[in-house]
Amino acid sequence: MESILDKIVAAKRVEIQQAKAENPEGDLRGALDNLPAARDFFDALAADGPIKLIAEIKKASPSAGLIREDFDPATIASTYAQHGATCLSVLTDEQFFAGSLENLRLAREAVEIPVLRKDFILDSYQLVEARVAGADAVLLIAECLSNKELKRLFDEAIDLGLTPLVELYDAERLSAVLACGARLVGVNNRDLRTFEVDLDHTIRLRERIPADCVLVAESGVRTHADVTRLEQAGVNAILVGESLMREDDIGAAVDRLLGRPGL
Numbered sequence: 001m002e003s004i005l006d007k008i009v010a011a012k013r014v015e016i017q018q019a020k021a022e023n024p025e026g027d028l029r030g031a032l033d034n035l036p037a038a039r040d041f042f043d044a045l046a047a048d049g050p051i052k053l054i055a056e057i058k059k060a061s062p063s064a065g066l067i068r069e070d071f072d073p074a075t076i077a078s079t080y081a082q083h084g085a086t087c088l089s090v091l092t093d094e095q096f097f098a099g100s101l102e103n104l105r106l107a108r109e110a111v112e113i114p115v116l117r118k119d120f121i122l123d124s125y126q127l128v129e130a131r132v133a134g135a136d137a138v139l140l141i142a143e144c145l146s147n148k149e150l151k152r153l154f155d156e157a158i159d160l161g162l163t164p165l166v167e168l169y170d171a172e173r174l175s176a177v178l179a180c181g182a183r184l185v186g187v188n189n190r191d192l193r194t195f196e197v198d199l200d201h202t203i204r205l206r207e208r209i210p211a212d213c214v215l216v217a218e219s220g221v222r223t224h225a226d227v228t229r230l231e232q233a234g235v236n237a238i239l240v241g242e243s244l245m246r247e248d249d250i251g252a253a254v255d256r257l258l259g260r261p262g263l
């Protein structure tokens with residue numbers, strides 16, 4: 001049976017062809033000239049100190065449907081930054097997550113911290129789109145790419161000045177993730193084929209990830225107790241969307257999650 005991940009990837013391939021027809025890659029690449037330097041997503045997360053938060057701007061998702069009606073990306077970005085997020089992640093997929101590259105642009109303009117383009121990257125065109133829209137980092141999902149594609153997109157991202165966050169769910173993809181050169185590794189706790197979430201998934205994989213990598217636990221993080229458990233297991237950063245985006249007062253929710261009330 002076709003999984004949601006298969007459906008997203010199939011729809012993304014069509015979307016990429018449409019985008020290329022509307023705005024050819026050569027023209028898009030022209031916009032790379034004179035861009036300001038990207039912010040350092042890796043260094044921000046690798047810095048000493050407590051576990052870091054990558055706070056996600058996520059309006060809707062296939063597993064949850066509409067998450068937040070009152071949605072202004074710039075305001076949410078500023079709130080996240082003011083309450084101690086180290087980096088932002090912005091969903092840019094329109095069809096399944098109600099996101100956009102415009103949301104990324106608006107969010108990045110509103111803050112000084114680094115911003116990740118969260119999408120299903122299959123083609124170099126999307127890397128160029130990301131950089132032109134202001135992204136500092138991009139997500140590469142090992143389950144969506146062959147080893148060869150992963151390596152090529154990883155190298156191209158670096159050449160464009162973007163930090164690749166390379167994500168896996170399946171433990172069998174770890175060798176390909178490390179072989180492509182990734183030092184910022186994300187373990188998704190959500191099986192993108194079944195939506196099942198298990199926080200222990202990152203904890204179980206921790207010891208197989210080299211100590212010089214920065215490890216990000218993604219999905220399903222809801223409480224300060226979750227954060228403490230991940231931190232004690234040696235996880236460097238968490239990527240959190242839904243549990244924050246559902247709250248009326250997002251700033252207070254970040255404070256509670258990080259155990260820093262009233263920061």
Ligand SMILES: O=C(O)c1ccccc1NCC(=O)[C@H](O)[C@H](O)COP(=O)(O)O
Nearest residue numbers: 061062063192218219220221240241242
């Ligand atoms: O969130 C989903 O339903 C989803 C479905 C299919 C593919 C990807 C999906 N989410 C992407 C993510 O990995 C999350 O947005 C991210 O890790 C934050 O997770 P959460 O804190 O649980 O919103």
